[in-house]
Amino acid sequence: MNVWNTCVIGLMTRPMPAAFIQLLGMFLVYVHVAHGISNVEQVFQQQACYQEEPGNSCSCRYFNVPSDEVFGTIPEDISRCTLLEQLQLPVNDIRGSIPESLGDLSALQIINLKSNFLTGTLPTSLARLSSLRLLNLGSNRFTGTLPAAWSALTRLSVLDLCCNGLTGTVPSELGMLTALQRLDVSENALTETLPQELAAVGRSGGEGVILRVEGTGLCGDLPEVAANVAFDVATLPTCAPPPPPFPPPPLPPPPYPLAP
Helix, strand or coil, rough: CHHHHHHHHHHHHHCCCHHHHHHHHHHHHHHHHHHEEEEEHHHHCCCCCCCCCCCCCCCCCEEEECCCEEECCCCCHEEEECCCCEECCCCCCEECCCCHHHHHHCCEEEEEECCEEEEECCHHHHHHHHCCCEEEEEECCCCCCCCHHHHCCCCCCEECCCCCCEEEECCCHHHCCCCCCHHHHHHHHEECCCCCHHHHHHCCCCCCCCEEEECCCCECCCCCCCCCCEECCCCCCCCCCCCCCCCCCCCCCCCCCCCC
């Protein structure tokens, strides 16, 4: 642990006034820049993704940034990049939510935003990305449920959603993703049983298809998948029986004496 980390940890154990917290945030931005870490919006502009020409069009096909290079939120102007094929910002300090407008970029084939600090729910609009082959949103802070509409992503070969805060069940519609090579929903708060429709996942995905469900609240029998598909667990826990229904409330006394 370096001196800076030690100082910050020591300060965080004591109450700090709001003005100091604001100054500390400004200093952290300065440290980001001083160490070569830039605002993602600035990098987006520098990569000539956004051109000053009639219509303010975007000629960018690839917006790929290495690990530990950028911080900030996904640029709003990215929705103008209708030719964009790859969006890769893994292991950075990207925050906020995924804009719904990302679903309008029909040329996108790869989205890799793993290991950031993204929040919010998984955008249903991504179901419109018919050319998408890889979607990696693992190790973020997403909540909510898995969109059943993503079953339209029939070219998808990798869907990685591990290590988030997703809840609910695995939609049966995801069984339509027959081209998957890897489906990872491990380390989420998913519950109930896996749908039998999931048996179709990966049937046209070649050899070595992996379905990862470890570290969830899923239970019951595993679907009988094809020979080329394997789960990362041998069994799931037995589902707990549903709680007994509450007894009906007692009847109120009659407003007048009953006749003998």
